[in-house]
């Protein structure tokens with residue numbers, strides 16, 4: 001198990017995109033603070049980008065800018081780990097090497113603050129949303145990804161726009177409950193991995209709750225998205241767990 005002896009920070013669902021320079025500015029300020037605080041490990045739990053169409057799009061100026069920001073933190077000694085979200089699961093080893101980050105599996109156990117902690121993006125435990133899980137299986141298949149990555153970049157951009165429109169339309173027909181996490185799936189994941197803490201994002205429903213397991217209690221932290229006027233990071237250190245409110249964070253202060 002990966003163990004973090006010092007301070008660890010966790011963020012999710014930043015949804016960075018060229019059309020929202022305010023988000024990138026906030027991310028840059030957060031990374032500067034993370035370096036200054038000598039954070040040992042930063043975990044990005046998916047949807048760093050609004051979309052990612054392949055590592056061969058690294059020459060895009062916006063993508064290169066975000067890559068450089070991550071590299072800057074890595075070069076200052078913070079280890080950066082990434083779990084893919086449902087929008088940036090095509091991030092691969094080329095981007096990882098350029099940005100100085102380490103790609104993790106979709107579910108990972110880390111020791112943080114002395115507690116075995118389960119990390120995931122969060123979409124895998126949204127098991128009530130059956131059409132989404134079917135879609136996920138399709139786009140996570142090696143064949144679909146190979147076919148998609150073999151098409152020219154402009155075609156991929158168009159395809160992603162189509163997928164985003166279809167996804168937004170599908171979401172309008174679903175209840176919040178269907179799109180939220182399934183409590184039994186969460187308990188099963190915690191038990192299977194022997195963890196007493198879960199951190200994830202994806203649902204855009206930030207919160208903190210205790211979860212009763214058959215043999216004790218666990219806690220769940222849901223991280224905020226960054227692009228709807230709020231944003232947070234979770235910090236785990238010897239001092240305990242604290243949520244850092246980033247909604248007022250910007251490069252100017």
Ligand SMILES: [Mn+2]
Nearest residue numbers: 047085086202
């Ligand atoms: Mn997501």
